[in-house]
Amino acid sequence: MKKYNLFAITSFLALSLSAQIKNAETHQFSVKGNCSDAKELIEKAGNQKKIASVVYDATTQTVEITVDKTKTNASEVLKKIALAGFDNTEYFAPDEAYTKLKKDCQYPRDKQMMTDHSGMNHSTHQQTNSSQESNQLSNVFEHYFKLKDAFVATNETEVKNQIAAFTKSIKAVEMGKLSHNVHMVWMEELNNLETNSASISTEKDIEKQRKLFSKVSESLYKLSKVAKLDYTVYYQNCPMFNGGSNWLSKEENIKNPYYGSKMLTCGSTVEILK
Incomplete structure (x- = not known):
C-alpha cells in the first residue's frame, strides 16, 4: 500500500x-x-x-x-x-x-x-546520415582546435570566446544523427565535455583553464578514434605539464597549448589518427 x-x-x-x-x-x-x-x-x-x-x-x-x-x-x-x-x-x-x-x-x-519505434507516438527519429554526422563533429573539432590555438597564444580573451563557441557546438550535436559507435562514445563523454567546458568558462586563472583543457582533450581523443574526420589528427603529448598532458592538433609541428611561448615546441606526437 x-x-x-x-x-x-x-x-x-x-x-x-x-x-x-x-x-x-x-x-x-x-x-x-x-x-x-x-x-x-x-x-x-x-x-x-x-x-x-x-x-x-x-x-x-x-x-x-x-x-x-x-x-x-x-x-x-x-x-x-x-x-x-x-x-x-x-x-x-x-x-x-x-x-x-x-x-x-x-x-x-x-x-x-x-x-524500434513500433506503436510509439513521438517526434520523427531521424536516420543516421554520415555527411550530417561529419558536419556536426567537424564543427565540434574545429572549435576545439581554435580553443587550443588560443591557449598556445596565451590569449585569455580568445580563450573566453572560443570556449563559448566550443560549448555551443557541443549543445548543437543531434545524437540521433550519429552512427552507433560514435553515439556510444559521445554519450559516455558528454557529461565530461559539458562539465569541463563549463568550468573553463567560469575559471579566471589560465593555468587552471589549461588543466581543464587537458580533460577536454582526452574526451575529444576518444571521439576522434571513432569519428570519420576529413583530415589527419595528431595526438600530441607534453610530458612536463601536470604530470603529462595530451592534446589534439591538425598540425604535425608541435605548438604546446600548456606552456605557450615559454616552451612552444616542448612535446611530441604520440599517435597519428587518419
Missing part, C-alpha cells in the same frame, strides 16, 4: 507539473526500467519545473514527456534519462551510468531498441 501511495503521489506531482507548462507538447517513448526505484529515478532525471514533465509507467516501460516546446524538446529530456542510466528509444545509456544503477535496476539491454 505504501508503495502504491508513493507512486500515486509522484504521478500526481508530475501531472501538476505538466499543467504548469506553457506551449505544451506531449510524446510517448519506450524507456527500460523495471525496478521499484525506476519511476522515481527516471522522473527525477527528466522533470524540470515549468519546462518539462515526465510520467513513467513501469508496467509498460513507457514514459510520457510534456515539454514547453519553446524552451526544450523531448529528445533533450530523453538524453538526461539516458545519462541517468536508462536506455530509451533515442539514446543508449553510457555503460558507466548503467553500471552505477543498483543490481535490481540493471535491466537486460537491447541495443536494437534505439531503432
Whole structure:
C-alpha cells in the first residue's frame, strides 16, 4: 500500500507539473526500467519545473514527456534519462551510468531498441546520415582546435570566446544523427565535455583553464578514434605539464597549448589518427 501511495503521489506531482507548462507538447517513448526505484529515478532525471514533465509507467516501460516546446524538446529530456542510466528509444545509456544503477535496476539491454519505434507516438527519429554526422563533429573539432590555438597564444580573451563557441557546438550535436559507435562514445563523454567546458568558462586563472583543457582533450581523443574526420589528427603529448598532458592538433609541428611561448615546441606526437 505504501508503495502504491508513493507512486500515486509522484504521478500526481508530475501531472501538476505538466499543467504548469506553457506551449505544451506531449510524446510517448519506450524507456527500460523495471525496478521499484525506476519511476522515481527516471522522473527525477527528466522533470524540470515549468519546462518539462515526465510520467513513467513501469508496467509498460513507457514514459510520457510534456515539454514547453519553446524552451526544450523531448529528445533533450530523453538524453538526461539516458545519462541517468536508462536506455530509451533515442539514446543508449553510457555503460558507466548503467553500471552505477543498483543490481535490481540493471535491466537486460537491447541495443536494437534505439531503432524500434513500433506503436510509439513521438517526434520523427531521424536516420543516421554520415555527411550530417561529419558536419556536426567537424564543427565540434574545429572549435576545439581554435580553443587550443588560443591557449598556445596565451590569449585569455580568445580563450573566453572560443570556449563559448566550443560549448555551443557541443549543445548543437543531434545524437540521433550519429552512427552507433560514435553515439556510444559521445554519450559516455558528454557529461565530461559539458562539465569541463563549463568550468573553463567560469575559471579566471589560465593555468587552471589549461588543466581543464587537458580533460577536454582526452574526451575529444576518444571521439576522434571513432569519428570519420576529413583530415589527419595528431595526438600530441607534453610530458612536463601536470604530470603529462595530451592534446589534439591538425598540425604535425608541435605548438604546446600548456606552456605557450615559454616552451612552444616542448612535446611530441604520440599517435597519428587518419
